[in-house]
Amino acid sequence: MNITGTTRFVTLLGHPVAHSLSPLIHNTAFQAQGLDFVYTASPVAADRVEAAVLGLKALGAAGANVTIPHKQAVLPLMDTLSDRAQAIGAVNTIVCQQADGTVRLHGDNTDPLGFLDPLRGRTDLRAAEMLIWGAGGAARAVVYGLLTEFHPARLTLVARTPAKAKVLAADFAHLDANSALRVRAWNEATTAVRGSRLLVNTTPLGMHGRFEQATPWESSADFTPSHTVYDLVYTPHPTRLLREAAARGSAIIGGLPMLVGQAAASYQQWTGQAMPTDVVFAALADLGFTA
Ligand code: NAP
Secondary structure: OOOOOOOEEEEEEEOOOOOOOHHHHHHHHHHHHOOOEEEEEEEOOHHHHHHHHHHHHHHOOOEEEEOOOOOOOOHHHOOEEOHHHHHHOOOOEEEEEEEOOEEEEEEEOOHHHHHHHHHOOOHHHOOOEEEEEOOOHHHHHHHHHHHHHHOOOEEEEEOOOHHHHHHHHHHOHHHOOOOOEEEEOHHHOHHHHHHOOEEEEOOOOOOOOOOOOOOOOOOHHHOOOOOEEEEOOOOOOOOHHHHHHHHOOOEEEOOHHHHHHHHHHHHHHHHOOOOOHHHHHHHHHHOOOOO
């Protein structure tokens, strides 16, 4: 990588950021396309978020990504917001837009685009029954993506804290033309699991580390070839959930295409170029991350 006096920079604002794959993803793509950009990761404490965001303007950054725990905190600092970011209530991408000698910060959320990438062309999901395990930050992007793309007949949120899921459902009521959203506790969800065409895990259950042996759904006999089971967790791949679903004949999707897809949608906005995702997937595979 050749960093010069004209190199534009993009940075990741979060805490912690040291283990993020975003620098690898974006720098691989910049290099593959010969773009004069560099991507760094910036650990930002909660009381420095505003200073960091305003610093993007002062330093002439091309933009930034925002990750946990600052995705909500940066929202009021944006000059403009995409409909997606507004509806989800969180920003993962900042674009520094220059016009008339001033810089304006545009906030977007590309997570729903990345989430939908592996589901493109799935006309069978239109108006289908669907279910999501978990109701945290990622679930908000998933709910937005599913409601706007597929207009499901039923979208069940399975949550261990139903009160939080009810707030989420209320926040998206304006996009829920079919009144599809409903909340179920885990022990009330069997019928919905069996009857849904798409099942999405947005909890950390199954993730490398202390949850690796866990699954959001213990009764794998409920999975059939009619199901598509989608796990946002990308390490390990496949997770226990996906292994058990595949063994029952379900179609499975892991979280890596979403990670790359959301990155590609941000990259496009900073550079005007389509990310060469085949090169990025190859670089990730070299590190053991497979899709
Ligand atoms: P989050 O905001 O903390 O939400 C996590 C959700 O999972 C909450 O609803 C939480 O319930 C629930 N949960 C946590 N532990 C649980 C358990 N032991 N049993 C049942 N439910 C549990 O986290 P997030 O940002 O949404 O991320 C969730 C997962 O998605 C992580 O594994 C993350 O790596 C993955 N993710 C992947 C991508 C990708 O690009 N592939 C993007 C975003 C996130 P409570 O509210 O009751 O705590």
